[in-house]
Amino acid sequence: MPSPPASPPGPAALRVSPGGLCLMDEAVSVSVSGLAPFSEVAVRASLEDEGGVLFQSWAWFRAGARGELELGRAPSLGGSYLGREAMGLLWALRPPPEQPRRRLAKRDVGRPFGVAFEVFQGREPRGTPLCRALSPRGFMAPGLRRLPVREGRLRATLFLPPGPGPFPGLLDLYGSGGGLVEYRASLLASRGYVTLALAYLAFEDLPSFPDVIELDYFGEAVEFLKKQEQVQSTRIGVIGLSKGADIALALATFWPGIQAAVSISGSGVNSFIPLKVKDLTIPPHPFDLSKSKVTGDSELVDYSEILDDPRDPATWQCRIPVEKSLSKFLFLSGEDDRNWPSQQFCREAVRRLQESGRHVEFYCYPGAGHLLEPPYLPLCTASFHKIFGVFVLWGGKLKEHAKAQEDAWQRILAFFKQHLQDPPVKCNL
CATH class of the missing domain: 3.40.50.1820 (Alpha/Beta hydrolase fold, catalytic domain)
Structure with a gap:
């Protein structure tokens, strides 16, 4: 008896866990669902420092059979880093080419960095993203x-x-x-x-x-x-x-x-x-x-x-x-x-x-x-x-x-x- 056809993928969705504010020294899990099975996608992370300078990193991955992707389990096949690295998109953030020696530092610890994660079809982060999520990363625990x-x-x-x-x-x-x-x-x-x-x-x-x-x-x-x-x-x-x-x-x-x-x-x-x-x-x-x-x-x-x-x-x-x-x-x-x-x-x-x-x-x-x-x-x-x-x-x-x-x-x-x-x-x- 032939296998039933695979269900078409739903709308792509990106999830950062735990959600909401995390401290800068805490790890998060980034996952994507609703992709086409075995499709190639690029994931980009970006944040602006307090001077308005944009730091970015990216990597491309191959989705699983069910159209799912978890960055800690799927290896990066190219981009800013290679291999299985759950936090690779954060520690691989780089300043723009015109300011290669810009150091990412935090002066106002009362305001978190806002890290944007975006998913793109293909091996490079081009065009309109399929989905995105914002992950605030702070330096002060609640009540501090x-x-x-x-x-x-x-x-x-x-x-x-x-x-x-x-x-x-x-x-x-x-x-x-x-x-x-x-x-x-x-x-x-x-x-x-x-x-x-x-x-x-x-x-x-x-x-x-x-x-x-x-x-x-x-x-x-x-x-x-x-x-x-x-x-x-x-x-x-x-x-x-x-x-x-x-x-x-x-x-x-x-x-x-x-x-x-x-x-x-x-x-x-x-x-x-x-x-x-x-x-x-x-x-x-x-x-x-x-x-x-x-x-x-x-x-x-x-x-x-x-x-x-x-x-x-x-x-x-x-x-x-x-x-x-x-x-x-x-x-x-x-x-x-x-x-x-x-x-x-x-x-x-x-x-x-x-x-x-x-x-x-x-x-x-x-x-x-x-x-x-x-x-x-x-x-x-x-x-x-x-x-x-x-x-x-x-x-x-x-x-x-x-x-x-x-x-x-x-x-x-x-x-x-x-x-x-x-x-x-x-x-x-």
């Missing part, structure tokens, strides 16, 4: 409060989770690019930490290149955190990226009351600007700008070879003596870091901690660059450094960097949970 802080010298933003707490406190520091960066802090606060995003360079009245950086400024931020009613003052952590990572290590070493410190793409030495710690001044690690390289179209600057070897005894006075600290440490770096050799430098700091019997975890990711951000933010291999006034090379390979960001974020959350939330704190998220 954002409070600007201008107390004494402090230039910061405080994020308070909903509920009475008490919650552990986190200090969040970004790198030498300066400004007040809030998006990682708001995501951490969304996971149940009172988080203070602290500016220390090139923001309001803060200079871009001070003659000296005073650790007391960061200590004041720690004490401010401890005074908050919702903060469990005996459970304080610090996280930093790049230059901010080195300051995070210095805080954990010299300032009392830091239980856990995360260094992302740090160096373990004091870099570029003298660091004043009470009556001690740690000089900057020796560097030679003549060793910087101009690459590509003569605009990109590669600084990865300007720092002297950290194993040279002549540089040891520039080390941050982390081995003297009682804090717990997590080091994260990428093997394709083109800003500085964070892998080599971190290994030296980790070795000293291990020899002193301290708790330290270290993960170095093949193919990952310098800017290890929260997951699903796209790779930025180079961007304009407003303080240096040049385009700086960061490094990283697309898929490897994306996988590193996913893994690193989970390790950060697990590390802080283990050392700051044991036993778990009450959180009404």
